[in-house]
Amino acid sequence: MARTALSNATFASMRRLSVRQLIYFRELHRSGSFSKAASALSISQPTLSQQLAQLEDSLGAVLIERKGRLLRLTPHGKLLLERSKRVLDLLSATIEEFAELSTGQGLRIGMPSYLSYPVISLLLGEFRAAHPDISPFMIEATAEEMSRMLNEGELDAGFMSLPTPALLSEAMDSLIIWKADYRLCMSKAHPVARRLVLTGQDIAKLDIVLAPPDYHRTHYDYQLRGLRSLGIEPRIVHAEVLTTQSHMQLASAGLGACLISEGTVPIPDDLVLKHTDPSIGSHRLALFWRVDSSNPHLRTFLSAARQLRQS
Known part of the structure; x- marks a missing residue:
């Protein structure tokens, strides 16, 4: 016994x-x-x-x-x-x-906490269908936090909008998987909303809602430069509002317009997306990864991302 x-x-x-x-x-x-x-x-x-x-x-x-x-x-x-x-x-x-077992757990992938990108859902769905034995472990994080996690090896890859936070290591590799021009999202009730295309003079009359600078300083500066390229000094709403959904709620209440790219989120009936002349700039989403990663599943995931980009 x-x-x-x-x-x-x-x-x-x-x-x-x-x-x-x-x-x-x-x-x-x-x-x-x-x-x-x-x-x-x-x-x-x-x-x-x-x-x-x-x-x-x-x-x-x-x-x-x-x-x-x-x-x-x-x-x-x-x-x-x-x-x-x-x-x-x-x-x-x-x-x-x-x-x-550690490798078999799949990939640790970061995704933005401020906006849901359809292209991410599409990529994950196609990847899981083609490789059901690999289970991506998704971690929602801000761009600043995601940069730290990538630098320290806590993530195999991560989705971030460009430009990225300054603290992201230059040793990372990246692939742009989505791009779209910015639009002004505003209440249909606003007088300026009746115009087909907004000029710099029109936008100068609007309060603009951006994510706080401390949330993603480089991206905040990028959007601010895009607005200033219209020849105006934009009236920025000072608010600790992080998500795109919250920005749209302020726009619905008539408290300001926000920057949104078409195809990223459903637009409520009381809001409208307006083109600008000239363009404010483009919104780009890239996949970043550690070039020294030993996870064999990362190469498979990157291959799927490249195929989606080419389709």
Whole structure:
């Protein structure tokens, strides 16, 4: 019958043992001498002798008989060699299985927390259909947080609008997967909404809602430059409003217009998207990834992203 509990003495002996000592013992048997084993293990011979002496003391048995330069295992040593091989082989297989399970969890991919892009849903759907054995683990984050997670290896890849935060490492590679011009989203009740195309003079009469600069400084500056390219100084609404949906709610209430690209979100009936002359600029979404990633599923995902871009 298998033992279900350890005696106090056995538990105390096991606490004094280490995996390192078992590895040293196996290498000594394989090499046949202390000098060769110490060299193979990249340790000093006194260290090897000390560790094996501690192993014998912990087990209360002599494991190796030393006769000159010859080493011979005692009966206790032969038993430990057989059992330690099973223990170390099982531990090695467990470590390798952990690595396989880690890879098998799929990809860790970041997605924007401020806007839902249909192209991301399309890519994920096509990828899962073609590779049902790979399960992307999606993490919603701001651009600033996503940049940090990419830099530190917490994400294999991430979707971010351009330009990216300054803290994103230049070692990243990227692929633009979607692009569309900005439009002014505003209430249909606003007098300016009756115009087919808005000029800089029209937009100068509007309050403009942008995400706070601290949320994504480089993108905020990019949108501000686009508005200023119309020859005006835009009237920016100061509000801690992060998501596109919240921006549209303010527009519905007549508190300001916001920048939206067609095809990104459903537009409520009381709002309208207006073209501008000249264009404010384009909204681009790119997929970023770590070039040093060892995850084999990343290459598969990137291939799917490139195919979608070409279609």
